[in-house]
Amino acid sequence: MKRLLSIEFQKLWSNRSSRILILSYFILLSFIALLASVNFKIIGIDFRLADQGIFNFPYIWHFNTFIAAWLKIFLALVIVSMMSNEYTYGTLKQNLIDGLSKEEFIISKLLTVILFTVASTLFIFIMSLILGYNFSSYTEASIVFSEMEYLGGYFLKLLAFFSFCLFAGILVKRSAFAIGFIILWQIVELIAWWALRWFIIKDGPTTDSVINFFPLMSMFQLVKEPFSKFETYRAVETMNSGVVTEKFYGIHWYEAAIVIFWTFAFIYLSYRILKKRDL
Incomplete structure (x- = not known):
């Protein structure tokens, strides 16, 4: 395991673009902390985001994981380019010639995906x-x-999405086309939601239940938007009983199960494609 991670780390760190993307990702995550100390002036009124209560426990776990998840595209680009470079520079074939099996190759990529996920989750936690x-x-x-379940949801969300990116990179080979494939998949899911909502099912809650079985939609819904929840928290703090919400902001067990299913599915499909492909 250590040997496989060492091989992948050398490949990533020797690539300038990968280094820049990885560093940019963690620097941008740090900007969440920077926003806390910045004074904004709007219509002559000074205020800090931190003073509004967005960093109150336990709400901060929900807010930070939701915001940080939007930045996962930087590491997604690293994973996609990591795979495309294997084909472009012939390192995949060379690794196999040197004695690395296809199983070990997939495991090395999976370990890298897990490492990125753990590092990101730990960074957000601290x-x-x-x-x-x-x-x-x-x-x-x-x-x-x-x-704290939001950290677990964040971990699963990133692991599933990075597994999907790994699958796209192996399937399409070229990074630009793999990224295009990911974007296209997202568009297809949005079109499917639109068709189900307005032409087939014609019911919002039922449509949302069905669409949550789709891979990217299930990942997105794992950590739900926290902004309306913040309004409820503020209402409780100010003793305003006029604000009532019936929305559930936590993570249902079946939502996590769907995401776990897609994670294993993408990893398995990645292995099957690599196993059958003539390199």
């Missing part, structure tokens, strides 16, 4: 703790470490 303890109104341990 950053959220620092921001929370600096700006949260509530620092009791029972509050701080509640609603």
Whole structure:
């Protein structure tokens, strides 16, 4: 395992574009912390985002994981280019000639995907703790470490999406076309939602239930939008009982199960394609 990771790390770090994308990803994640200390001036009024309560425990776990998930495209580009470079520079064939089996090759890529996911989740965990303890109104341990399921959802979301990117990179070979394939898949799912919502099922909640079985949609819905939840929190803090919400913001077990299914499906399909392909 250590040998396989070492091989992949050498490939990634020797590639200038990959280095820039990886560093850019973690730098942009750090901008979440930077926003906390910036004073914004709108219509002559100064305010800081941190003072609005967005970094209060336990809400910070939901907010940070949702925002950070949008930046996963940087590591997605690294994973796609990681695969395309194997074909472009012939390193895949050379690795196989040198004695690396196709199973070990897939495992090495999967280990890289897991490493990216763990590193990103750990980074968000540490950053959220620092921001929370600096700006949260509530620092009791029972509050701080509640609603931690959002970190688990974030981990699953990234692992599934990166597995999908690995599948796209192996299937299409060229990074530009693989990225185009990912974008096209997203468009197809959006068109499917539109067709189901307005022409086939014609019911919003039922359509949402059906579309959540689609791979990218299931990943997106794993960590739901936190903004309307924030309005509820603020209403509770100000004792405003006029705001009521019935929306569930947590993670259902079956939502996690769907994402796990797609993760294994993409990894298996990646292996099958590589196994059957004449290199």
